[in-house]
Amino acid sequence: MNPITEDSAAQALTQAPAPRRWEAIASELRNDIVEGLLAPGARLPNETELAQRFGVHRHTLRQAMQSLVREGFVQVRHGSGTYVRELVLDYALRRRTRLTQNLAEAGESASRELLGAEEALAGEWAAPLRVSPRSRVLLLRTRARVRGRVVGVTESAFPLPRFAGLAEAFAQHGTVTAALAALGVPDYTRARSVIAARLPTQAEADALARPLTQPLLVVNYTNCDLQGVPVQAASTLFAADAVQLTVGPDDWDAA
C-alpha cells in the first residue's frame, strides 16, 4: 500500500490536520478491551496479523501497542504474545478505607461517576446510621471504574439535614472523602464491614457490565467521623472477577 495516496486521501476527506493511524488503532483496541470484547487474559493476534487487519505496517501497529502497554491495558510477553491485562484489584479493608484512593493505589487510574441522588426515608439505613427510621437520608448511587472498566457500584446513605449539600459536593470533587471534607468532616474511619457473595440481579449485572453468572462481592459498611458519629452507611457491589478483598497485618498493625 502507498502512504502517499492514503494520507492525501484522508486529508481530502476530513481536512483534519493529522490522521495518526496508530492512535486510531490503539483507541479501537482499547475500546474492545473496555467493552469486554477482548476478555482479560485473552491473547491478541500476533503483530503481523493485526497489522494486516488494520492495513498498516507492523511498526505502526507496534506504536499503538506500546501506547496500550503504557496505559496498562495490555501486557506483551516476548516470544509469546500480547495479552489483555488481568484486572485483579486488591481492595484493602482498613480502618481508614477510601474507595477511590484504594483502587488508585494499585497504580491504576480510578474514576468515580455519580449515577443518581435522591432524598428518602432512612428505613433500612436507620440502624447503621443510628437515626430514626422516619428521619430522612440522602441516597447516592455511584459507580467506580478502573482502566475504563466498571468494577463496582455503591449505594450510600447520608443522614439529613447534616449532609444536605453532599450530592453537589460529590459531583464537584468526585470522591466521597472530598465531598465530606467540604461539608466539615475532615476525616472518618470505617466502623465495620460485612462481606457476602451472591449472584447479581439483572439490573446489577447491567450496571456492572457483567454476565448474570458472574458473582458479586457485597461489602456493607459504616463510616464514622472522629467523634464516632456515623456519617455514611453504604453497600458496595464489586464484580468478583475484578476485585479481591484483603484483610491483613496492615490493618491490624495500624494503630
Added chain:
Amino acid sequence: MNPITEDSAAQALTQAPAPRRWEAIASELRNDIVEGLLAPGARLPNETELAQRFGVHRHTLRQAMQSLVREGFVQVRHGSGTYVRELVLDYALRRRTRLTQNLAEAGESASRELLGAEEALAGEWAAPLRVSPRSRVLLLRTRARVRGRVVGVTESAFPLPRFAGLAEAFAQHGTVTAALAALGVPDYTRARSVIAARLPTQAEADALARPLTQPLLVVNYTNCDLQGVPVQAASTLFAADAVQLTVGPDDWDAA
C-alpha cells in the same frame, strides 16, 4: 417440650424399638433440611397439612415441630407459618481467627470432619509458607458443618517434617487449633486474609451440597506461630448462602 421424655427417648432408642412417631417425623424433616430439600427461608406446609401427610394427629406433629425449633432448624411465626431457619453465619476475620470456634460462637453447634490427608510437594503453598517449592507439605482437607449443614470446606498445607503427625492429631481432636497445640504450637495468629468470590466447580458444589449457581466465598490465609513462622496456609470455601464475613472494630481495637 419435655426434656424428660426426650432423654428417655434417646435411652429407649439404643435399647428397644420404642416407635415414637413424633421423633421419626422430626428426624425426617430434619433430614430434608440438612439435605437441602427444604431450602433456608422456605415456608413449610401448615401443621394440618403436614399432620395429614404423616398420618398423625396435629398434636403429634406439633411435638416434632417443637423439637426442631429447639434444635434451631425451623422458626415458627405465629399466624404466619413455619420456616426453615436461614443459616447466615457471621465469620469474623480477626488476628486470632479459629474456624470451629468462630462458627460455634454464634451459638451454633459446629463440627469438623476430616476428608483426606496426603503428603505432597509444596508447589503453590511454598510462597505463603515461606518454604522451598520442592520441600514437602501435609495437605489436609476438612469440612465444617453447622446444624448438620455443610458450610465450608478447607484445604490446608502444613510444612513437613515439622507437622508430621498432624493428620492423626486432627483426627483425634477435631480442630486445627487442638492438633497444632498437641504438636507444640500453643497459639497462632492470622497473618493475612484474601477474600474472593466465584462460582464453584462441580466437585466443590458436590462437597458443599450446593447447586452450581451458588457462589462461593473464597478465603485464602496464612497462620503463623508466636515467632512469626508460618505454620498453616489454607484456602477455605464458604457457601455464600450460609456465611458472611465481618471485619470490624473488634479486630482493629484488639491490641
Added chain:
DNA sequence: TTAAATTTGTGCGTATGTATG
C-alpha cells in the same frame, strides 16, 4: 535433550507531512 516454528524486540534506511523560524 534438541531442534524447529512462532512471536516479539530492535536496528537501519527511506519517505512524507507538520511545525518553526
Added chain:
DNA sequence: ACATACATACGCACAAATTTA
C-alpha cells in the same frame, strides 16, 4: 521561499524469548 527539526509511516533483516514437536 527555504532550511531545519520532528513525528509518523513503510520496507527489510535479524536477534532474542517462548512454545511446541
